[in-house]
Amino acid sequence: MNDPSPSHAPSEGDGTPGGRIFRRPHRVAFADVDAAGIVYYPRLLHYCHLTFEEFLIAAGAGPYPRWLQVERLGFPTVHLEVDFQRPVEFGAPLEMTARVERIGGKSVTFIFEGLREEDSVAFRARVVKACATMDGGEAREIPDALRRILSEYLVEGGPA
Secondary structure (H helix, E strand, O other): OOOOOOEOOOOOOOOOOOOOOEEEEEEOOHHHEOOOOEEOHHHHHHHHHHHHHHHHHHHOOOOHHHHHHOOOEEOOEEEEEEEEOOOOEOOOEEEEEEEEEEEOOOEEEEEEEEEOHHHOEEEEEEEEEEOEEOOOOOEOOOOHHHHHHHHOOEOOOOOO
């Protein structure tokens, strides 16, 4: 059970006044861990992508396959930075969060966090996603409707 019930309610007292934070619970599966019983780090990046897909739906942008197949736009990761702060063990509850740090003309920067019990940060990823055509991969402006949705999750004081 990897995604019981995402939510996109604003969080209080989270250091981002005015910015909404998308949250989704995640249960660490046996297939995600290494011989030491902790999550193998590439799986944490996969959790970020799953959170991105669920974020699109919950925020009102629609499912990612619609963007890929109908709108013919994808959002490939073009840059990423990750800080690993605490291990995540098999079976451990984990809450994934997403917020927007920056909205550029043709890219958006997300901050994804994996939170353990009591909101302690297990890892934080800063992920830059480009808006690109599915036919040739050329960079495109982020559509206005999506830009409006993303701006609801923009960290206050972040560039728009």
